[in-house]
Amino acid sequence: MENLLRYAEKFFDEVEIALYRSREVSTSVELNEISMASTRSEAITIIRGIKDKRLGLAIVDSDEPERVKGAIEQAAKMAELNSRDENWVSLPEPGKYREAPKPNYELKEASPDTLVEKLVKAIALAREKDPHAVVAGGAGGVSWEERHIVNSHGIDVFQEGGAAYMYLELVGRKGEVVTPGIFDFDGRRDLNLDVEGIVERAVQKVKWAYSVKASRNEEVPVILGPWAIAGLFSYALLPAFSGERLVKGTTPLLGKVGEKIASDVITLYDDPFHPLSLEPVIADGEGVPTRKNVLIENGTFRGFVWDNYWAKVYGTESTGNGKRDLRSGGINIGFHNVVIENGKRSLEELIGEIERGYFVDGFQGAHSSNPDNGNFAVTANPAFLIEDGEVKGASVFLVAGNVYGLLQQASEVTKEQTVMPFMNTMTTPHIKFEGVRIAGK
Amino acid sequence: MEALERALEWAEENLKAEYIELRYEDLRKTTLGLKDGVFTSFTGKLHRGVAIRVLADGAWGFASTSDLSNLEKKIEEAYKLARAAAQTKKEKIQLAEIEPVQDFVESKMRIKPREVDIGEKVGHLRELERLLKEDKAVKSVQIRYEDGGGRKILLTNEGTEIEWDYNYLYQGTYVTGKADGKLAMVRDSIGSVDYGWELMTEREPNEKVARRLLRKMHSQLKGVAPKRGEWPIVAGPIVVGIIAHEALGHLAEADLTINSPFKDLIGKQIAPEYVTMSERIVEGGFGNDRYDDEGVPVKDIHIIENGILKEIMLNREYAHKWGMEPNGHARAESYRYPPIIRMRNTVFEPGDHSFEELIEDIKFGYYVVDFRGGQAQLNSAFQVGIQEGYVIRNGEIAEPIRDTSITGVAIEALKKISAVGKDFGLEVGFCGKGQIAFVSSGGPHMRFDGGILIG
Numbered sequence: 040m041e042n043l044l045r046y047a048e049k050f051f052d053e054v055e056i057a058l059y060r061s062r063e064v065s066t067s068v069e070l071n072e073i074s075m076a077s078t079r080s081e082a083i084t085i086i087r088g089i090k091d092k093r094l095g096l097a098i099v100d101s102d103e104p105e106r107v108k109g110a111i112e113q114a115a116k117m118a119e120l121n122s123r124d125e126n127w128v129s130l131p132e133p134g135k136y137r138e139a140p141k142p143n144y145e146l147k148e149a150s151p152d153t154l155v156e157k158l159v160k161a162i163a164l165a166r167e168k169d170p171h172a173v174v175a176g177g178a179g180g181v182s183w184e185e186r187h188i189v190n191s192h193g194i195d196v197f198q199e200g201g202a203a204y205m206y207l208e209l210v211g212r213k214g215e216v217v218t219p220g221i222f223d224f225d226g227r228r229d230l231n232l233d234v235e236g237i238v239e240r241a242v243q244k245v246k247w248a249y250s251v252k253a254s255r256n257e258e259v260p261v262i263l264g265p266w267a268i269a270g271l272f273s274y275a276l277l278p279a280f281s282g283e284r285l286v287k288g289t290t291p292l293l294g295k296v297g298e299k300i301a302s303d304v305i306t307l308y309d310d311p312f313h314p315l316s317l318e319p320v321i322a323d324g325e326g327v328p329t330r331k332n333v334l335i336e337n338g339t340f341r342g343f344v345w346d347n348y349w350a351k352v353y354g355t356e357s358t359g360n361g362k363r364d365l366r367s368g369g370i371n372i373g374f375h376n377v378v379i380e381n382g383k384r385s386l387e388e389l390i391g392e393i394e395r396g397y398f399v400d401g402f403q404g405a406h407s408s409n410p411d412n413g414n415f416a417v418t419a420n421p422a423f424l425i426e427d428g429e430v431k432g433a434s435v436f437l438v439a440g441n442v443y444g445l446l447q448q449a450s451e452v453t454k455e456q457t458v459m460p461f462m463n464t465m466t467t468p469h470i471k472f473e474g475v476r477i478a479g480k
Numbered sequence: 481m482e483a484l485e486r487a488l489e490w491a492e493e494n495l496k497a498e499y500i501e502l503r504y505e506d507l508r509k510t511t512l513g514l515k516d517g518v519f520t521s522f523t524g525k526l527h528r529g530v531a532i533r534v535l536a537d538g539a540w541g542f543a544s545t546s547d548l549s550n551l552e553k554k555i556e557e558a559y560k561l562a563r564a565a566a567q568t569k570k571e572k573i574q575l576a577e578i579e580p581v582q583d584f585v586e587s588k589m590r591i592k593p594r595e596v597d598i599g600e601k602v603g604h605l606r607e608l609e610r611l612l613k614e615d616k617a618v619k620s621v622q623i624r625y626e627d628g629g630g631r632k633i634l635l636t637n638e639g640t641e642i643e644w645d646y647n648y649l650y651q652g653t654y655v656t657g658k659a660d661g662k663l664a665m666v667r668d669s670i671g672s673v674d675y676g677w678e679l680m681t682e683r684e685p686n687e688k689v690a691r692r693l694l695r696k697m698h699s700q701l702k703g704v705a706p707k708r709g710e711w712p713i714v715a716g717p718i719v720v721g722i723i724a725h726e727a728l729g730h731l732a733e734a735d736l737t738i739n740s741p742f743k744d745l746i747g748k749q750i751a752p753e754y755v756t757m758s759e760r761i762v763e764g765g766f767g768n769d770r771y772d773d774e775g776v777p778v779k780d781i782h783i784i785e786n787g788i789l790k791e792i793m794l795n796r797e798y799a800h801k802w803g804m805e806p807n808g809h810a811r812a813e814s815y816r817y818p819p820i821i822r823m824r825n826t827v828f829e830p831g832d833h834s835f836e837e838l839i840e841d842i843k844f845g846y847y848v849v850d851f852r853g854g855q856a857q858l859n860s861a862f863q864v865g866i867q868e869g870y871v872i873r874n875g876e877i878a879e880p881i882r883d884t885s886i887t888g889v890a891i892e893a894l895k896k897i898s899a900v901g902k903d904f905g906l907e908v909g910f911c912g913k914g915q916i917a918f919v920s921s922g923g924p925h926m927r928f929d930g931g932i933l934i935g
Binding site for chain 2: 069095219289416
């Protein structure tokens with residue numbers, strides 16, 4: 040890397056080289072059977088150079104020095120053709136990194152046989168617990184990544200690590216009823232995937248879904264599960280914390296630092312070092328040290344997150360939230376592991392107290408939410424009707440509203456917390472919201 | 481090419497595989513991201529690698545690599561993966577027979593994006609941004625442009641040998657507007673695999689794209705909240721397209737059909753006889769191609785023909801399972817992925833009503849023109865966010881409506897189609913099914929008397 044950096048410095052005022060080497064083994068399931076075992080190995084090198092305030096980027100699917108040199112020249116050509124960005128200040132300087140958790144090297148050498156074995160067990164278990172259920176889809180995988188980022192200001196950070204995941208999609212068919220696809224998931228930094236837990240939770244939801252209950256227009260308590268929360272918040276809420284949107288005036292949180300934007304039970308922060316995090320990174324995509332950034336503390340909005348570029352434009356410091364976009368090579372403001380703090384009581388206890396309400400496992404259409412104002416209109420599906428403290432069956436309904444309104448209605452968070460590697464990885468409990476207006480169908 | 485052929489020969493001699501497929505790509509891509517006057521990505525990409533798929537003992541193994549130095553070893557790795565997966569398999573995978581093809585697929589583009597000077601591309605994006613920002617209500621503009629071109633080669637041990645001169649371009653524009661304290665966000669996308677740079681200058685010039693975006697934005701800013709409920713709905717080509725794609729098309733992908741209500745409906749009347757929905761080559765279609773990634777010629781199919789559920793999309797594996805002919809729907813995003821069953825261009829076919837006829841007797845209803853995001857479940861329950869829509873009052877288009885969504889169960893809504901327009905429109909986009917695919921969807925204006933809930 041040293042030699043490549045020296046080579047690149049000939050072309051630019053300042054330059055960064057980021058190398059990503061990854062290996063993934065995975066096994067997929069279709070219709071109760073293993074359908075394919077795969078492996079993917081790749082190296083990607085990204086060059087980001089600035090010459091005379093002109094940015095040039097290049098990506099090459101390789102770590103061979105000759106091809107990387109070719110990419111450096113390509114980036115230099117791009118920079119020459121780009122126009123000046125008068126806002127450009129500089130690439131980041133080295134910082135002080137936290138001590139990384141020790142990588143789990145068993146993940147580096149994981150074999151597909153391990154995954155085949157776990158999935159076969161999961162299929163058998165699901166079929167045994169519910170003969171009417173089909174394991175429509177699913178997969179297990181183990182990924183390992185090495186990242187090395189260097190820049191001409193002295194940043195030189197190497198990190199490595201991996202994660203394992205498994206998910207199942209069950210569809211139940213009983214009489215006339217075909218349930219929607221019911222998902223469950225586990226992700227962790229070792230190979231001890233909770234096969235029994237995934238199956239148990241999925242089978243439970245399928246069982247509930249066999250009984251179809253009509254929904255109606257009403258205002259009721261609603262418990263959102265981790266998948267529903269990750270989906271809705273990723274689109275309707277999280278973009279609003281971006282410093283870039285503050286600079287551009289397109290966040291509804293403009294001027295609201297210190298204000299109450301949620302009920303007391305909501306504390307939300309970004310922290311790659313949370314015990315459940317799948318990627319405990321010490322540095323972000325441009326080598327800036329990561330840290331715990333509190334966004335909402337007991338309902339009060341605490342501040343925005345920044346990458347190097349927008350922080351310097353605004354006159355503040357990066358919060359270590361520069362995420363590399365491997366498709367364009369650029370850096371965007373993003374999150375590592377958004378955590379919603381958990382509570383004291385279990386999901387079961389919360390359900391037990393509801394006379395009439397719903398438990399929502401997933402939302403459809405969250406990606407049509409509007410992050411500029413927090414408006415959303417989504418379909419709750421799979422969703423389950425709760426009556427007299429018990430789940431009575433599956434239901435589908437529409438929820439249209441505003442995420443900030445919803446945050447004020449939060450009344451309790453559960454003890455259990457789950458990591459959801461959705462668009463942004465989120466670690467979240469179930470959250471109960473009071474008086475949610477729903478449209479039945 | 482020689483290295484690929486050598487590796488394939490080695491594998492044929494040394495491995496006991498039923499099928500071996502090598503898919504090589506060598507593409508140069510350009511990505512430009514313009515965000516409020518600043519190019520945040522200005523990227524040249526060199527994208528090269530091989531996808532290896534092996535069928536052995538009735539199971540699939542797949543390996544992808546960007547390291548071309550030892551392909552034999554990588555094929556062997558895929559072979560071993562197939563053997564590992566095969567150990568647990570009760571039903572062995574078999575492939576429908578095809579005639580191996582040797583062909584060179586030429587690009588239809590008049591001006592390939594890679595022949596266009598990057599300065600011109602930059603100028604084009606900046607002009608679009610300027611046109612949009614002339615409108616005082618526009619707060620933020622983001623434009624993502626990408627093009628790519630190069631070689632793609634497919635080689636199999638059955639003798640298929642196809643080379644593509646593969647090219648594409650795409651532009652997505654996102655505008656945030658603000659007026660009277662209200663914020664609105666709208667998007668627009670154009671792209672093609674058959675039209676080259678001429679798409680940007682002749683078919684979809686900046687003025688046209690800007691006009692479309694500003695119309696959508698102002699309709700949002702001035703929009704009133706719709707009355708929640710089930711009203712007569714006239715849906716424009718872009719909205720019927722997303723219903724065709726999300727709520728019906730996915731059910732007709734053979735790997736998903738098996739768990740969907742379509743499984744028991746093939747051959748049955750599921751819509752009025754004036755409704756036909758196809759998966760076909762369309763002029764300007766983003767999913768157009770001559771062969772799929774298994775080397776099967778792409779065929780036009782009617783998913784719904786005169787109201788009857790007829791055909792589904794197949795790859796070779798599912799064609800064998802269903803005892804049908806493969807029809808060219810196995811597609812892979814890139815060498816990093818194995819091909820899976822995907823849509824290409826999913827459209828409702830035009831009927832014979834004029835737009836005026838569709839709305840003239842509606843006392844109160846909604847006209848939905850464009851969407852932002854759509855999603856569906858395998859029971860065909862769909863949810864589509866609406867970014868442009870209007871009230872229909874006394875047979876006329878009235879005030880716009882703001883951020884809203886429509887939901888329904890498509891196989892129910894199909895029965896409520898009361899009239900099909902004679903026009904036709906298409907929108908290009910991406911479909912995510914674990915992998916990204918270029919797709920189009922569209923159709924004529926269509927009227928639904930019930931079956932769709934708004935608000």
